[in-house]
Amino acid sequence: MKTKSKRTKHRLAVDKEAFLRETTVSKEEPVKRLRCKERQNGGNSESHKTDTVKAKHAWKNKDRHLRRLESNERERQRMHKLNNAFQALREVIPHVRAENKLSKIETLTLAKNYIKSLTSTILQMSSGHLPTVEVTGTANGSKLYQHYQQQHGDDERDKQLKKYSTQIHSYRQGS
DNA sequence: TAGGCCATCTGGTCCT
DNA sequence: AGGACCAGATGGCCTA
Numbered sequence: 001m002k003t004k005s006k007r008t009k010h011r012l013a014v015d016k017e018a019f020l021r022e023t024t025v026s027k028e029e030p031v032k033r034l035r036c037k038e039r040q041n042g043g044n045s046e047s048h049k050t051d052t053v054k055a056k057h058a059w060k061n062k063d064r065h066l067r068r069l070e071s072n073e074r075e076r077q078r079m080h081k082l083n084n085a086f087q088a089l090r091e092v093i094p095h096v097r098a099e100n101k102l103s104k105i106e107t108l109t110l111a112k113n114y115i116k117s118l119t120s121t122i123l124q125m126s127s128g129h130l131p132t133v134e135v136t137g138t139a140n141g142s143k144l145y146q147h148y149q150q151q152h153g154d155d156e157r158d159k160q161l162k163k164y165s166t167q168i169h170s171y172r173q174g175s
Numbered sequence: 176t177a178g179g180c181c182a183t184c185t186g187g188t189c190c191t
Numbered sequence: 192a193g194g195a196c197c198a199g200a201t202g203g204c205c206t207a
Contacts, residue, residue, distance in 0.1 A: 067193095072184060074194070079182070103180065 090102050093110050102110065 068185075071186095071194085075185090075196090076183070078195075083182095105180090 086104055086107055089111055090107050093102075093107065093114055
């Protein structure tokens with residue numbers, strides 16, 4: 001993969017604050033209020049009627065736009081959360097090129113293979129076999145296992161294996 | 176310059 | 192009704 005420098009994306013959409021600043025009809029001045037103003041001005045003529053329609057339309061558009069901006073913001077936050085989760089996942093997957101950031105698809109693929117190889121190890125150990133890891137798919141299971149051995153002490157590994165083993169057994173009984 | 180990856184926007188649908 | 196989720200579109204950045 002390639003090394004990614006942190007870049008700040010230029011935001012295409014108008015900033016919400018800026019939008020609120022430049023908008024003449026704010027959220028605090030809804031259609032009701034506009035109608036009230038008209039009544040105060042004694043608005044009975046046709047021109048006033050069309051003005052009302054225009055104002056209502058303008059407010060609807062602006063309200064729509066405001067909702068869109070808020071929705072965009074939520075979506076951005078959601079994607080940031082998702083990316084944080086991806087980053088957390090990257091940090092727990094042992095991989096060879098630690099200096100390079102894994103892409104999302106690489107992260108998911110590697111995680112899947114890592115889980116498979118761990119599961120295989122656990123199953124073999126729990127049935128009294130030596131922990132030789134089978135190579136599954138494209139992932140080199142034994143390399144992962146060696147890496148895992150380097151990263152974790154025996155005690156920690158045993159703890160994790162026991163934990164996984166218990167979880168798998170209970171899962172099997174449940175199914 | 177093409178292709179890969181990513182962030183963001185957007186409208187539709189689902190869920191609470 | 193409003194927020195969460197999703198997928199498609201778009202455009203920017205980076206590398207080979």
